[in-house]
Amino acid sequence: MSELPFAATTPISVSRVGLKAKDADKLAAYYRAVVGLNELSRDGSVITLGAGNRPLLDIEADRAAKPDDPRSAGLFHTAFLLPERADLGRWIRHAIDQRIPVDGASDHLVSEALYLTDPEGNGIEIYADRPHESWNWHGSHVEMATIGLNVPDVLATVPADNAEWKGAPENSVIGHVHLRVGDPKEAEAWWHKEFGFDTVAVYGGQAVFLSSGGYHHHIGANSWQSPHAGKRDAGRTGLSWVEMRSANAKTNETREDPWGTVIRTVPDKA
Template identity: 75%
Template sequence: MSEMPFAATTPVSVARVGLKARDAEALAKFYSDAVGLEELSRDGGAILLGAGGRPLLDIEADPAAKPDDPRSAGLFHTAFLLPSRADLARWVRHAFENRIPVSGASDHLVSEALYLNDPEGNGIEIYADRPRDAWSWNGSSIEMATQRLDIDGLIAAIPAGDAGWRGAPENSVVGHVHLRVGDPVAAEDWWREEFGFDTVARYGADAVFLSSGGYHHHIGANRWQSAGAGMRDPGRAGLSWIEMRSAEAQSEKAVRDPWGTVIRVVPDKV
């Protein structure tokens, strides 16, 4: 069995994400077929999905919800971190064989990643981290980039005679969440004050990346499409909440970021 990814072992990490869906059944099927999550339970209109028994995604049915607005504050993508590079390669082959539309593929130096969108427009990243000793730091800033992904080299990581993709493997986690915000500076200040996160990278004035415990990022926040966005409209589909796991939390609580997104906090039980 693979080890738990470093992203999930830091003092604060992402536990799971909640989405509000206009068609929860269709969305759950997509995350099962395309991403490889398994259904763990149902409770009324909510469908809980995960990997290896670990809850990762809660899809809440709201047929009356308005479609998400990509210019508003909300979800840029949920990033599912696979335990190994070979796992990512298996997923890539699965995507090719099943004609799963992929919107991007990037080498970020610290990780290799592919991007897609679910049927309701929520962004998804499927990625695997490079070993931590291969990451480059300049003081407290980590070196990240967006370069062409070597798909052929990635596929070559699949061992000969491998059984192939069998769904998201045990110890798959939500490695990070990337948010659309109205102001990255306000987002940076909030995450630093509320969770003690460190700022590890900035992309000019438009995006910031923050983390706990030396990870490359648990939270990204950008204004690429959403500059100046105000409070979120609770009547829209899309991001409902993010659940963070904290080693310092003694009990569960919920806070809201400057755009009204609910951030749940639960004690660390890894």
């Protein structure tokens, strides 16, 4: 079994994400078939999906909800981190075989990623990190870029005798969550104050990337689609909450960021 990715070993990391959906069954089926999550439980209107026995995604049914507004604050994407590069290769082969539509494929220097959109408009990233010892740091900032993904190179890492995609492998985690916000500088200040996160990259005044423990980012926040957005409308589909796992937390806590996005914290029981 692969080791737990570095992203999940830092003092604070992303635990899971909650989504509100008009059709929870259809959305859960998508995450099972496309992302490779397995259904762990159902509790009333909530379907919990995960990898192995690790819960990663809660989908709550709300048929009365209005569709998400991509210009508002909310979810840009949930990023599912696979333990090894070969796992990403297996997923790419699965996507090719199943003709799964993708929105993009990028090499970010620190990671390699593919991007999708689920049936209710929620962004998804499926990625694998390069070894964190190989990342280039310039002081407190990590070097990241967006260039074309060398798909054949990733596919070449898949062993011929273990090429089949069998779903998200054990120790897959949510490596990061990228949020739509009204003001990245305000988001940066909030994550500094509430979680003690470090700023590891800034893209002009439109995006900021923050982390704990030297990861390339646990949280991204951008205003590319949502400049000057106000408080979120809780009656829309999309992001319900983000749950962080913290070695510093003694009890469960709930906060709201400046746009009303619910950020939960749970103690790290590892």
